[in-house]
Amino acid sequence: MTGVPPRPRRRRVRHALASGVLTGRILALLLLIGGGVLLVGFLEGEQYRVRTVVVNGNRLAFADTVIRDSGVLGLSVFRVDTQAVAQRLVQHPAIARATVRVYYPDTVAIDLVEREPASVWMTREGSWLVDREGLVIGSGDQDGVPHVDVEGGLALQPGGRVPSTVAKALPVVVERYADRLARLEYRSADGFVLVFTGGERVVLGDAERFAEQLAVLDAILTRKDRWLHLDLRDPDRPVLWTVSP
Template sequence: MDGGGRIAGPLKPGSARRDAGQPAGRRTPVPMREPAPASRTALLLRRITVRLGASRIGRRGASLLTVLVIGGFSVYGVILGGHIEEAESILVDVGDLAANAAGFKVRQVNLSGQNHVTPPEILAAAGIKSSTSILFVDADATRARLEAMPWIAAATVRKLYPDRIDISVVEREAYALWQFNGQIQVIARDGMPIAPYSDDPRYVSLPIVVGEGAEKRVGEIVEALGRVPVIRDRVRAAILVADRRWTLKMRNGIDVRLPQEGLDDALFQLSELDREKKLLTRDITIVDLRLPDRIVVRLSDSAFETRMQALKAKAKAKKGGAA
């Protein structure tokens, strides 16, 4: 362990371990394996470096000289061919090789805070490879790339010379499920989609919001329902209508149409009606709370037919009594 009580082992092949379930705060050292030569340029660099290294200028000097000479010719040739992006890539590779030859190769990367995101995914997003030099790691740009990942809300990148990088991430929490266009995604509190839905036990009990724009307003309905748990526990999904108001789809099939304003008052009123009148257990299909001065209830077809027959019988009895 290092002086801060953190895991800091040498980066040898096979020493990495998946830490999808480890507690936040622990650091995972990730090995940087030696890559196979990826291009003719890399092979040529190694061959010339070995040959020059046996001469009087020394191995490190030979490495630097070889990198600079061949790298310069390579970039010049690529630029003449009009391939600017490829030239930039070669420049990065040349810079890494030169800095690595000078002793600044990244040999250890400590990761902490990850749970859903795996170490290989973090390294890939950060752009850190086995050939990366610490001199050419832009901490701010690396942090921005990490924070662009759906699961990662915040990241910290620290360079510790000559060969170590510490990366700490804060992941978003799964807050709700969002259904739109036939797809269901897990979303964070800020509405960011972070994963496709699966039967993971962590997701099955999440509240469900439906419709375009519902992910951006998920907090208002989830928090409002949280203040009325007796209603919340009977809601199957909350549907955003025309980006203005919510309709609750209850588990027994009843639709509760909520007003655009006064969401908390409407939910409290609904809970009181259910407590006093057992409203949500009656044979109805819709409870409309959009009007401030009245509540509109629509009976189911069977209940409507029963009620109409009862009214006819009552009118008939009244007419017979009057005769």
């Protein structure tokens, strides 16, 4: 009988090829791991850690607060997520928009656009800057905007709010009744109050029906009789206290 001869040479070739492929894969994997370690070491190197943060455009937000809230100091510049930092910064009540840029090797620049104060609300604790939407954006004073005296019941702090309807009404009443106004008040019992130079007081509450309230007020102002108090919280049922002749 003639047997099938063994093929040891082909088996050795296959084994050698398999061993070579396996060895090549292991080597490639080791090179990849080594390269990754070197890359991480490079990206996390001390020379690329943020040491300088430049803040531009801030008037109300303190620079050290902005830097602290950004959270970028000490990070590798390659790990600074500029969009996430900007989103974090606009949580500050004074900041409307933020743009964050990275400059290699170790600097981050932050450009801010702050909210504009539209009125100043004065309490026993201090004066507070409020924007047109009623957001308290910080403490301080500002020339050229309406000032409101607050009488009890309204504790203010940055990030808090005053009634937005009143905040929006302020510039309108100042422009419309500039020659009559003595001061503006916000009282816990009455809400928004206009005080005229003759001592007349106009109660508007939270000015939620502001256009109707102004229409009634303008009609009252055409009257010849003297009055001291006008309650317009419900403009459909105004309450007028006149002065007896």
